[in-house]
Amino acid sequence: MTSSVLSFERVLSRSVGWSRAVRYSPTAKKGASLARLYNAATMGKRERVHLVETSPRDGFQNESIRIPTHIKTELIDRLSRTGLSTIEPTAFVSPKWVPQMFDSEQVARHVVETHYQTSGNSSDQKINFPALVPNVTGLERALASYGGSENLKTVSFFTAASETFSKRNINCSIERSLENLKQVIELANSHNIQVRGYISVAIACPFEGATPPEQVAQLAETLIKMGCFEVSLGDTIGMGTVKTTAKLIEKVSQRVPLNQIALHAHDTYGQGVANVTKAAELGIRTFDSSLGGIGGCPYSKGASGNVATEDLVYVLEDMGFDTGVDLELLAETGDWVSEALDMPYGSKAGRAVLSQLSLAI
Numbered sequence: 001m002t003s004s005v006l007s008f009e010r011v012l013s014r015s016v017g018w019s020r021a022v023r024y025s026p027t028a029k030k031g032a033s034l035a036r037l038y039n040a041a042t043m044g045k046r047e048r049v050h051l052v053e054t055s056p057r058d059g060f061q062n063e064s065i066r067i068p069t070h071i072k073t074e075l076i077d078r079l080s081r082t083g084l085s086t087i088e089p090t091a092f093v094s095p096k097w098v099p100q101m102f103d104s105e106q107v108a109r110h111v112v113e114t115h116y117q118t119s120g121n122s123s124d125q126k127i128n129f130p131a132l133v134p135n136v137t138g139l140e141r142a143l144a145s146y147g148g149s150e151n152l153k154t155v156s157f158f159t160a161a162s163e164t165f166s167k168r169n170i171n172c173s174i175e176r177s178l179e180n181l182k183q184v185i186e187l188a189n190s191h192n193i194q195v196r197g198y199i200s201v202a203i204a205c206p207f208e209g210a211t212p213p214e215q216v217a218q219l220a221e222t223l224i225k226m227g228c229f230e231v232s233l234g235d236t237i238g239m240g241t242v243k244t245t246a247k248l249i250e251k252v253s254q255r256v257p258l259n260q261i262a263l264h265a266h267d268t269y270g271q272g273v274a275n276v277t278k279a280a281e282l283g284i285r286t287f288d289s290s291l292g293g294i295g296g297c298p299y300s301k302g303a304s305g306n307v308a309t310e311d312l313v314y315v316l317e318d319m320g321f322d323t324g325v326d327l328e329l330l331a332e333t334g335d336w337v338s339e340a341l342d343m344p345y346g347s348k349a350g351r352a353v354l355s356q357l358s359l360a361i
């Protein structure tokens, strides 16, 4: 059965590529179930790329309306069923600075209750839910809300490549933020928690202009030497192009191994997918993204959303990578959250998948 289905799709794939063939065969419903067969048949054979879903945190933090906690938690629950292995649920920053994070404790508690203890669903427990923390106060809050390091496996710390952005975002110099990181790493190490490091404005800063790649490379090396397991390069205002992204990766990879570098692309100038594609060609295998491309940074005027997760799944699968993510479920979730928040659904790939599905009904 499986082989005949696969041979049917093999024919289609000659013209449009495997992943598209299985997804977008003449009957999209059939295509979707064939996609699952294809994924099962090729599991472990395609190189894995790791997507870090940031919509509940990065996506929501910039929204001016106060998003009810139940929408945040339902989004996390829905995302957890799509195959994503890392979902950043919330940030333990000051709600005076980012009012949307008024309910970090409740969101974290929901994650633990639903996905670690009571569900008994082992697949959910494979998901990592890292909390964003700016300092040791944030880490302490995260530890308390997650019920300890048994549940909190990873935290993400953030600093910036420009002094002005650092001051605006976290109210301190880069040097001071590294002192905060030192404290965070000390406490995290004592609990066996791994620390991821974000570097904002890695390509351009809204206040200081283009960021010299060498400056980012040095900072990235410092973060790794201090104990971060990975450094995520944030194109916070989405000004990066294929050219500047490639230059950045070239410089950073001279100091940090490629497997410890992630790209956090924003799509402000419509370059997010192209930049991720380039980075993947250059050997990056971890990408941050946000469902439906929602999001931005409250301290960077005009920074629109992250690159859409749906668009990345579409293009990376077509490049032959295994994202582990079900694009159809993702698109349905994107559609749901857009409706729940009364905003347009921002992923083109997601919209196309949904329209194919509605045609097939």
Ligand SMILES: CC(C)(COP(=O)([O-])OP(=O)([O-])OC[C@H]1O[C@@H](n2cnc3c(N)ncnc32)[C@H](O)[C@@H]1OP(=O)([O-])[O-])[C@@H](O)C(=O)NCCC(=O)NCCSC(=O)C[C@@](C)(O)CC(=O)[O-]
Residues within 6 Å of the ligand: 058, 061, 091, 092, 093, 094, 095, 097, 098, 134, 135, 137, 138, 139, 141, 158, 169, 170, 171, 198, 199, 200, 201, 234, 235, 236, 264, 296, 297, 298, 299
């Ligand atoms: C960093 C702080 C907290 C410094 O804020 P501050 O006011 O300079 O902090 P402070 O250390 O002077 O303390 C002042 C008060 O804040 C409290 N405080 C201190 N720390 C915390 C904490 N963790 N949680 C809650 N409260 C905290 C502290 O307890 C004290 O309370 P008070 O005595 O006045 O009642 C503040 O500037 C802040 O929260 N900034 C938020 C920045 C933010 O969330 N930005 C968006 C996320 S980063 C991002 O989106 C970029 C990224 C990662 O996605 C990558 C990219 O795209 O570039």
